[in-house]
Amino acid sequence: MKIPHDKPVLVTSALPYVNGECHIGHLRTYVPADICVRMLRKMGYRVIFISGSDTHGTPIVLSAEAEGTTPEAVVERYHEHFRRVFDALNVDFDYYGRTDSPANHARTEEIVKDLMARGYVYRKKTKQAYCNTCGRFLPDRYVEGICPYCGTLARGDECDQGCGRHLEPGEIEEPRCKICGSAAVYKDQEHFFFKLSAFSHFLLSYLHGLEGTANARNYALEWVKRELRDWCITRNLEWGVKFPGRDDLVVYVWVDAPIGYISFTEELLRERGEDDTEWARYWKNNEATIIHFIGTDIIYHHCIFWPAMLKGAGYSLPRAVIASGMVKINGKTFSKSRGNVVWASEFLERFHPDMLRYYLVAQSSHTKELDFSWDSFFMRVNNELVAILGNLAYRVLTFTYKHFGMVPAGEIEDEVTSAIESATAEVLSAMENYEFKKMVDATMGLANFGNSYFQREEPWHLIKGDEDARRRCGTIIKNVLQILKSICILLEPVMPEKMGEMWFQLGMETDLHATKIEDLRAPIRTGQKLNKPAVLFQRVG
RNA sequence: GCCGGGGUGGCCUAGCUGGUCAGGGCGCGGCACUCAUAAUGCCGAAGUCGCGGGUUCGAACCCCGCCCCCGGCACCA
Known part of the structure; x- marks a missing residue:
């Protein structure tokens, strides 16, 4: 893809749901986003980089109750x-907000009102489980x-153990409250619906032109092609953005969360003192x-x-996801409860x-699954960062010094x-395709070349020779230093601190x-x- | 069931608009070197590219059938 040079670029990274600690699954999205932003800036783009905490929704309310504290x-x-x-990882947002900010409340209300004014929101009565013991929906x-289809024990939204069917609210029989375990009853409840079905045609053409990775586009298209x-x-909650005109309802968290991208920009x-418009x-x-940088789990929402x-509220559309x-x-899906998490x-x-x-970027191509193991981490660090890159820098620099x-x-x-030149070209073309692994592979290839060149020319012999030999030695050194300088620039987006050290x-x-x-072209x-x-880099493991 | 991704030497994997496409990395064996964090360089062994058909002058790559593995299936962040 080609990002136009004459427009500012806004890069967002998915909002972490702040109901637990950060794990490396999160980082697989934020780190490449940061790398991308740093590289775009190196390429001369004006970029702002935004993210923030997703703060609303039921799980946070329940966590707070379990702890006896507030959301x-x-x-x-x-x-x-x-x-x-x-901060510790140098994921350097220009702004990191939170969706419970006044600005986000205001922007969310406005967008919901816009959608209502344009006829994209309607009310409908639904049956909803209510727990008398807990006193809530x-x-x-x-x-x-x-x-109701196969008779097995099922969750409210899906028959996860049995037939696998999706269940509409109110469909499940003999409902029980999962929090306290007592029987629940169905009550009629009025809710508001967004007319998503009206956007099928629009989405079909929008998605065909959507840039970014193919997995996002293809997955979304599958849904749109169906229905x-x-x-x-x-939702019947206290914690959240109030639905306009209704004190008893908040908007669903997936409404106000992405709107955070807008309000954080505001x-x-x-903060920068820009005009309010x-x-x-x-x-x-x-x-x-x-x-937008996201994980494959939230393609649907984005x-x-x-x-x-x-589109419904009359806003600008993302160019790429x-x-x-x-x-x-270790080959198994993340699971906090089973302790399978880093x-x-x-x-x-x-x-x-x-x-x-x-x-995180060298281990696997961006859209593929990344199977973390400590062994693979130690191997990459010891064989690549220490043995190839770190060693090249150290052997050349100590010799020169x-x-x-x-x-x-x-x-x-x-x-x-x-x-x-060819490493640089590879890095830039990888960048255009969001292939961050290829970016680092190309640069490590240049480091390999550096080791090979240095070894072949044997400057440690030349330095002991006559004046010509020593001059030749200097030339070799200058060439390898040029390689190191280039590597610093090409890898700074990936390893800003370490490349800064080498630069120094x-x-x-x-x-x-x-x-x-x-x-990097300047000698x-x-x-x-x-x-x-x-x-x-010190050896690890 | 439906949809998506994947099955390439011991392990991980690139390649998937068909013709240096059988590449790279780890591991392994040999040699070289000593500037360097027992680091580096060079050479080498090893693969019927899941199975069976087909299209083609030619297929890992296209078509058909089949077998495995993984993930998703909507309000879940």
Whole structure:
């Protein structure tokens, strides 16, 4: 894909639901998003990068009750937790908001009113399970009972043990409250529905033009080609955004969550002192390129509900959706209850964040499943970051530091230029296709080339020779230093801290993070003093 | 059941608009080197590309049938 250069770019990363700690499944979406943003900036784009905490919904309310505290307290705790993790990993959002902010409430109300005014929302009576003991209505997933089709024990929304059929609210027989276990009764309840079915035609053509990864587009198209059911967008809860004109209902969390993308943009621009209508350039007038990073589990919401809502309320539409594959642990699906999970904090206590950033993109292509294991992590770090990249930097820098102390004179050889050029071309084309693994593979290929070149030329012999030999040695060194400089620029988006360290050791005085891709073509300056080299990556495991 | 993804040397995997397509990595064996974090380089062994048909001058790649594995099936963040 080609992102237009003349428009600002808005990149969003899916909103973590702040009902628990951050695990590496989350990071598989946020880290590549951050890498993408850093690379876009290197390519000269103006980018703002936004995310935030998804704070509403039933699970948070239930967690709060279980702990004897308030939803606000739960949200506050995990909101801060996620902020700290992103900070530690250098996932560098321009703005990280939360969906319970006044701005998001206001924007959500406005959008819902817009949808109502345009006739896309209607009311309908439904039967809903009510628990007399708990004194409240029960969302589908907190009801269990007997499946009317096959007679097995089933969840409120799906016969998960038996026939697998989806169950409409009110269908399940002998409903029981999953929270307290007592029998529930059905009560008539009025709810509001979004006319999703009216958007089939629009979605079909929208999705055909949607950029990003094929998995997102194809998955959504499957649904649209079948049939879209209207979508119940209200819930009987206290915690959330009140449905306009109804104190007893809040909007469903998947309405106000993506709207966070809009309100966080508003909040960021206000914080920057921009005009109050500046956000409209991004979200009303199609004057920006909107790109969403999500996980494959929420393709449905981002490729169907969300564009339908935006279209229905008269907002700008996303240009691309990039969906990362799910993470497994030792071949098994994530499961908190079974302890089959790897927490972000557990990682960060033991390893440098750049190792995790590297692993997350190097281990598997973005849309495929990533099977995490500690062995595979240790292997990648030891064989690639330590043995290939770290070792190349250290062997060259210590050699240079000892014998020259600065960048020696010499021409960059054609062979080296072409290796650098082709690696750069590969990185950029991988970037265009959101193939982050190919980005790092191409750069590691350049490091391999560097090792091979250095080994073949044997500068450790040349340095002991006559004046010609020593001059030749300097040329070799200058060439390998040029390779290192290029690697710093190409891998900075992936490993911002470690590449910054290498940049410093090379004696570069500019800010690596602000360095553009074109800058790697400039030869490293002869006479530039090196700083004392140090090992970049320690072996792990 | 339906939909999607996948089955390539011991392991992971690239390739999937058909003709250097049988590549890479790990592991393994040999040699070289000593600037380097027992790191690096070079060479090598190993594969009927799930099974059976078909299309074609030619298929891992296209078509048909079959067998396995994984995931999703709507309000679940």
